[in-house]
Amino acid sequence: MKKLNLLIICLLTSYVFFAQNKNNKVDSLFNLIEKNKKMNNDSIVIWGTELLKVSNETKDDTIRYKASKKISYYYLRNRIFDSVKKYDMLMLTTARKIDCLKVMSSLQNQAAYFNNVGLKDSALYVLERAKRIGHNNLKSKTKEDSLKKINSILYIETAIVKNYFKDKEFEKALELSYSNLNTSNKYGITKFLPYNFFYLGLINLELGNLDEALKYYQKEFELSLKQENPYMKGYALIHLGNVFYEKEDIPVAKEYYVKANTLFEENNYLKGKLSSKRKLFSIYEKEENYGQASKIGEDYISMYLKTGQLDNYLASFFIKLGRVYHKAGNLLKAREYIEKGLGYASKYKNKDNVNIINEAYITYKELGDYKMALENHEILTELRDSLLLNELT
Template sequence: MQKKICLLFFILNSFVSVLNAQNSKDESTLNIHEQIISKLIESSVSFRDSSENRSVEICEKAIRLAEKEQTDSLLAFAYKTQGINYYYLGENDSCMNYYNKALNKFEELGNMIQAAKILGNIGVLYKRKGEYNKALEYYLREVDIFSEIKYTAGLTSIYINLGNISVMMGNFDRAEEYFTLGYDLAVKTNNLADQVNALNNLGVIYENQDRLEDALKVYKKSLKNVLASGNISMESKLYLNIGIIYRRKKDYDQASDYLNKSFNIRKLKGNYEELLGVYNELFELSLAKKEYREAKRLVGTMQDLAESNQDYAWKSDVYAAYSKLYKLTGDYRLALESFENYRRIGDSIQKALNDEKYNDLMLKYDMDHTKQKMELMTQKAQIQSLELDKKNAWLVAMFVIMLLGVIAIVVSFRINKLKAQHKLMSLDQKVLLSQMNPHFLFNALTAVQSLVLDNESDKANLYLSELGSLVRNILEDSREENISLRKELDTLHKYIELQKLRFDYAIDFRFDIDDRIDLDELNIPPMLTQPFIENALVHANLQKVDNPEILIKLELVDDSAIAFSIQDNGIGIEEGRKQSFMKEKKSLAMQIARDRIQIYNYKSKHQMKLDVIDLKHINNGSHGTLARFTIPAQA
């Protein structure tokens, strides 16, 4: 009997050991996945300074793995990291999307410190977009959370953000107070990054107050910290700021040295906003040195970058630069025209500033120290309201019912208005597509006329036959809001074959399609890609280059979007502008395509983004134009 008991104990003990081993294995596997996700997030952050697109790709892998393994804490940090990645890429809509995902996830987890930081990041995003009152609103929400949970260290970045908003609104005294508070707190908490940020912003204040020596002192102090940290983005910014100070002090050699250091870093990064900043200061330096030919070249490059990226704030600055240049060179007519364009764009931007709302929000912040007293008064008022007699209670109830009725009417009106706007946008989309078809037919019939006049009847007959097949495709597709990618490519192939008959010189068309793309499942708006091919054929002057070619590339970005690139090896945007300087010559097809993308983005939660880049800005040895847009695919 005793042997049986011992044997039973041995079996149970072995079974428990197996279970413990299995649990240990599961925990070990989970830890490995968490380590992989953490390493991916760290790697994504490390790639920001060298390859922003690579940073996005790595973080996307971290997000997918975190979603699969349901590691909510790491998923929240991955969302936040991806939002910051898209911020540096300048893709505001994607940035906001991931910030909102991170905010929701951190709130679910009860991590209010990170939730508050996300609110601050959203405020920074609104500041970039020129919505300063909205930015201030989010900063103050961040202050409320940090004050409530007594997280003093988090107030450093908020003081700096509030200082930036005050600068934008022209209140430099208040801005200096905020930056000084932020710097002192950063020193106490040993936060090197915020120390640098606060010093840089104090330098901006001193510049505006013409305290150049003070500005130079804080910039160099900040640069010393940055060089030790290896932050090349901040390094380039400080080189730029120090170069500006030396230019204002008329030490042009030192100014040129620091500005070129900044340019060399930013050229490698390829961020157009950062490049515009350093180009603008090199332009100002050329004016100061009276090197007007170089100044004209620099402002032309600035115009190309601003227009190709549809940056209205920089377009306004470009016109201001032209006005200044033409005034110095004595061309007062062009100076006046440029100034009027600058004022026209600047007025539309200035409308974004609402001083009354700004002052109201600042008053809210200044009175924040009375918050506890106000809360106590509110509690007393609530207690008193509960003690009201029935008559007063009925009055309150009637008022609430009336208020709800008014709200219901307003909401109903708003919903009907939005439905009407959505329907109008759909009609506008169809109108634009219908405009594109006559425009295309006009070009095609002009080509047929040219062949007939040249007595090339056989070629004209073949052209008309191909045109008929293509028009049939276009008419069928134009009735649909979206068509399959295969149908779009089929129409594009026919269009290209037609264009080969039209031109006297040979053009090499190449297609590079990602094997992962399902051409039958992915849907896009019809006739979206044709205008970019037409623009390359008509405006790239391919007949002037050896071995002209157009590359059409489709690449899968994620499960619901593809990147569509059209690249030619023509003369490029800048060279084309030189050949017809200051002429307002636009491609009708390209303008219609831009309008269609704008309408699509208004209607859809998915956003298309169009970039048109002169390849010369990427590599001085290259020439041509790259048009690239991301298409949200609808299965």
């Protein structure tokens, strides 16, 4: 399969290199990147690097900006952060020669990089900087240009809301979300309404305002029907299910999750299926239906591995599945999945791992494996001390 992929890449690249002129070559390369952006190999980098060569030859900053952005996104997706940083800097340097919209977009990319390496304060700083640039340059010659800048500001402010939420600054997140909703309505920008409704629902859910959360999730669902968007509809169903889960109305929550899962299955949408299956896993565990929970848990892991993302979410789920096998009395499977979870978690050293290792510690303790429980408790203490030291220095 790898040899076949390499052959395809070589043939496609050869076709591009024999293009009649540089414009055709540039268009062909960008088309190849767009069509193959989900490929998990370095063909994107090969084509992007060729575009950078063309940009150097022609002194075309727009090509250089777009090519560096494509390469940065590939490296970010594959968690190769040193390379992300390199191409983000190239993108920002080039953007300054073009216009403020490109600068704002470059800063958003930098924020994504900072968030992925755990530098949340730095991410928030560059997002606030991008927001200020947008507001300081709102005046434009045309209404179209002004709307583009407002769109960019809304995009940035949505990212800021996300950061506020992760930092548990719920009041700030709520205030900015209401402001974004008003701006969207004022300018008739419907693009961000799903995000507005989602975050207003999510923050109110976190604050325990369940009826308010339900109101905005219903708006999200209604919008998905109006736009005939099956993906948005599936997520809206999950969000509605979350409210009823918190209300401890498990049968209604389950009904919403099943509907969402069916919709995602029909549309073969992998990310959606992962979300709905994770929710159903929680339902079956709560119902003490461990056979069904373990079955759907195995399906979830099989699908998650197809994404190529070997991260803390996967590590955490291994522990959760281990816990379910423990409750079902299958101790061998329980240990197997806990050890897998710890194996993935050991690759990353951040606050999420505190929860993962703590889950492993509790599960080993419940299993009666006090030696492993003690070992994980010691790892947990060491990790907490290390993270605290990093915060203080």
